[in-house]
Amino acid sequence: MRPSIVNQVDETFWLIMGISIILLLIITAAMIYFVYKYNKKRHPVPENIEGNTTLEIVWTVIPVILVLIMFFVSWSGFRNMRDVPKDAMIVSVTGQMWKWTFEYDNKKKSDTLFLPVNKDIKFEIRSVDVNHSFYLPAFRTKEDAIPGRVNHYWIRTTDIGNYYAACAEYCGLNHSYMYAPVVIVPEEKFLVWKNYFPPDTAKTTPSAVKTDSLKTDTLKTAPVKTDTLKSNAVKKDSAGK
Amino acid sequence: MANGTIAVPPQTAEIDFYNVRGRHKGILSWLLTIDHKRIGILYLGSVVFFFLVAMTIGVFMRLEMLSPGETFMKPQTYNSLFTLHGVIMIFLFIIPAVPAVFGNFFLPIQLGAQDVQFPKLNLLSWYLYIIGGALAIISLFSGGGIMDTGWTFYVPYSIRTTTNVSLSVFAAFVLGFATILTGLNFITTIHRLRCPGMTWFRMPLFAWALYATSWIQVLATPVIGITLVLIILERAFGIGVFDPTIGGDPLLYQHMFWIYSHPAVYIMILPAMGVVSEIIPTFSKKAIFGYVPIAISSLGIALVGYLVWGHHMFSSGISDTSRVIFSLLTFFVALPSGIKVFNWVATLYKGSIDVTAPMLYVLLFIFIFSIGGLTGLALGALNTDLHLTDTYFVVGHFHYVMFGGMGIIFFASLHYWFPKMFGKMYNEKVAKVAAIWIGIGFNTLYFPMFIMGYLGMPRRYYDYLPEFQTYHIIATVGSWILVSGILVMFFNLLQGLRKGRKAPDNPWGGTTLEWTVSSPPPMENFKIIPEVTTGPYDHTHIHGQEDNK
Numbered sequence: 001m002r003p004s005i006v007n008q009v010d011e012t013f014w015l016i017m018g019i020s021i022i023l024l025l026i027i028t029a030a031m032i033y034f035v036y037k038y039n040k041k042r043h044p045v046p047e048n049i050e051g052n053t054t055l056e057i058v059w060t061v062i063p064v065i066l067v068l069i070m071f072f073v074s075w076s077g078f079r080n081m082r083d084v085p086k087d088a089m090i091v092s093v094t095g096q097m098w099k100w101t102f103e104y105d106n107k108k109k110s111d112t113l114f115l116p117v118n119k120d121i122k123f124e125i126r127s128v129d130v131n132h133s134f135y136l137p138a139f140r141t142k143e144d145a146i147p148g149r150v151n152h153y154w155i156r157t158t159d160i161g162n163y164y165a166a167c168a169e170y171c172g173l174n175h176s177y178m179y180a181p182v183v184i185v186p187e188e189k190f191l192v193w194k195n196y197f198p199p200d201t202a203k204t205t206p207s208a209v210k211t212d213s214l215k216t217d218t219l220k221t222a223p224v225k226t227d228t229l230k231s232n233a234v235k236k237d238s239a240g241k
Numbered sequence: 242m243a244n245g246t247i248a249v250p251p252q253t254a255e256i257d258f259y260n261v262r263g264r265h266k267g268i269l270s271w272l273l274t275i276d277h278k279r280i281g282i283l284y285l286g287s288v289v290f291f292f293l294v295a296m297t298i299g300v301f302m303r304l305e306m307l308s309p310g311e312t313f314m315k316p317q318t319y320n321s322l323f324t325l326h327g328v329i330m331i332f333l334f335i336i337p338a339v340p341a342v343f344g345n346f347f348l349p350i351q352l353g354a355q356d357v358q359f360p361k362l363n364l365l366s367w368y369l370y371i372i373g374g375a376l377a378i379i380s381l382f383s384g385g386g387i388m389d390t391g392w393t394f395y396v397p398y399s400i401r402t403t404t405n406v407s408l409s410v411f412a413a414f415v416l417g418f419a420t421i422l423t424g425l426n427f428i429t430t431i432h433r434l435r436c437p438g439m440t441w442f443r444m445p446l447f448a449w450a451l452y453a454t455s456w457i458q459v460l461a462t463p464v465i466g467i468t469l470v471l472i473i474l475e476r477a478f479g480i481g482v483f484d485p486t487i488g489g490d491p492l493l494y495q496h497m498f499w500i501y502s503h504p505a506v507y508i509m510i511l512p513a514m515g516v517v518s519e520i521i522p523t524f525s526k527k528a529i530f531g532y533v534p535i536a537i538s539s540l541g542i543a544l545v546g547y548l549v550w551g552h553h554m555f556s557s558g559i560s561d562t563s564r565v566i567f568s569l570l571t572f573f574v575a576l577p578s579g580i581k582v583f584n585w586v587a588t589l590y591k592g593s594i595d596v597t598a599p600m601l602y603v604l605l606f607i608f609i610f611s612i613g614g615l616t617g618l619a620l621g622a623l624n625t626d627l628h629l630t631d632t633y634f635v636v637g638h639f640h641y642v643m644f645g646g647m648g649i650i651f652f653a654s655l656h657y658w659f660p661k662m663f664g665k666m667y668n669e670k671v672a673k674v675a676a677i678w679i680g681i682g683f684n685t686l687y688f689p690m691f692i693m694g695y696l697g698m699p700r701r702y703y704d705y706l707p708e709f710q711t712y713h714i715i716a717t718v719g720s721w722i723l724v725s726g727i728l729v730m731f732f733n734l735l736q737g738l739r740k741g742r743k744a745p746d747n748p749w750g751g752t753t754l755e756w757t758v759s760s761p762p763p764m765e766n767f768k769i770i771p772e773v774t775t776g777p778y779d780h781t782h783i784h785g786q787e788d789n790k
Binding site: 005013016017023031034035039040044045046047048049050052055056064067070074077080129137140142144147148151167169173175177 | 529579586594604612615619624627630701780
């Protein structure tokens, strides 16, 4: 099984932070110690040291090694992020001022992002007006929605629950209200939801029930209230795992 | 205190540049001056004015963030305010602050010259700056209202919004020429006007930093000029370069914008690094550790800085290959900055350190700038950037680098060169209290932003989820601490200006040439052009004398 994107981002983040905190402590401690030890009261006569080639090489080479480690760790995480699994379910995401619309392979449209649990999902991200950015904080990734382009990324849903998508690229007046609920449910419930078309939508959408990609036993047309789906959901902290 | 080893006759008995009688009197002696020092003072006044305006806007923004939903302003107002805050701070404060104020005033003196190479061009630069600033102010009260695009003017929003984008963008275009001409002036001055004996590797590091900065100003600023003109043309005539509905490409805009605006980050920070390399040797009473690596790393930063603009676009949909290349280059541009920090700290080793107010600001800078630089690593890394970009993590990062770097060093420069510029001393104790006050406020304001960003709080949000409120409250309280500290600092300097005691020519024991002339310096700086025989930070001679005391 492939490593989790969320874990990789968090591990890379804390690796970089760990190295950074150590470096910051060394720099700050050395600075404070020198200022104390070589204060003009304790150390009235300075020694004139104009440089030291060995030290210059040491503190060039060590950071080079450190940043290369960071680069390679983040690159391997990035490769995983960009390598979309072949069987990923495709959801089309369209941003407009100021809402998100999600469209599934059976033409079902929704402004709430319902997803089945334990699935790979590929988002194809578009915009109809200005730049937006489809940000899923709980999944640690985003990609901009740029008019005239289709950007993409993928996630793996691992936990049932309620999450949210936010717009992260400034898009005008109601930018900060451009959230969409994300609801991850068991696959059966997802399929029930996906294949239910309210009567008025069914009229305008001839392919209300597409059979090509679905198993027949999941083809239920009986109406299901969406709020019953929410009741099973586990509440999740926005950034919690 | 004695002067350095530089062979200069004492020049203290001359009339300083404020009191010299020129062709014009009164206000015209300022508005028509071609003296680099007066132009530096003109810039100082204008730059501080715009800083205070943008700072006040920042305080209002923080106040609005105190609670989710409407605290006391509407979203349109908030969107305009963060745009104004960014535009004013970047184009009218950070870019001109250190080069145009302290560069103008001190570069010629440090090189042993009587003025910059093109004094009239220098005055023209200031007028362009003022015209740009005036246009920006006019744009607030005309057209479709205050611009609301963010300081990045991203298309297509900047093409679609009905607010007054065209005039504001034109203001930035005019300001660009002020920057280009100042850069041109400095490059020529450094090439042509160094005094006898001032070889390239005897130049003060401030001059090296300005040299690197000036090349970026001359080479990169035209790109933003063209880009901004294209926005105006796109809005007026729909020429279809950027607008995707008529065949343009929004990503082309982002490339062009950042091809300038990333190097511009180094226009902002390099001069500050130069000042740090001046202040630390002066107050450690010893030569800077690694003069040549510091000088060369300025040029290295300027060069590699051109090649990393793509890291602002990791989430925009540019190709995976280019993201990997830009990420690798970004990690490499971090190295020269790190090397500079190590050199500064090493300069302290076995020095004789006097923690004065300017030195305290520099120590604060090293701490804050290190945090700013190190958090940048998480943004240069590919996978973490996709989570953190466009969140408060970025806001925290660039305030630590820009304000913590350039802003704090602007304060340090003010305190370091204040005696030389005005011939007066300020209250040292109050200045130190203000520095610590500012340090506490700064970290209280900006540190919570890293946490918020990691937890997923997007930037440029008028409203936010309740879970982020604690961090916003801490940050807002921090803004009050920071601003009150800044006001105390300015008040203390004003008091020094009004009734401070007279400053000696060399109050700090500095070794560069500006400390050999009187405070304030005379017209044309040197009666006899000095001759330099040693490197810029040679304290050995001074201490030979002090030992004999």
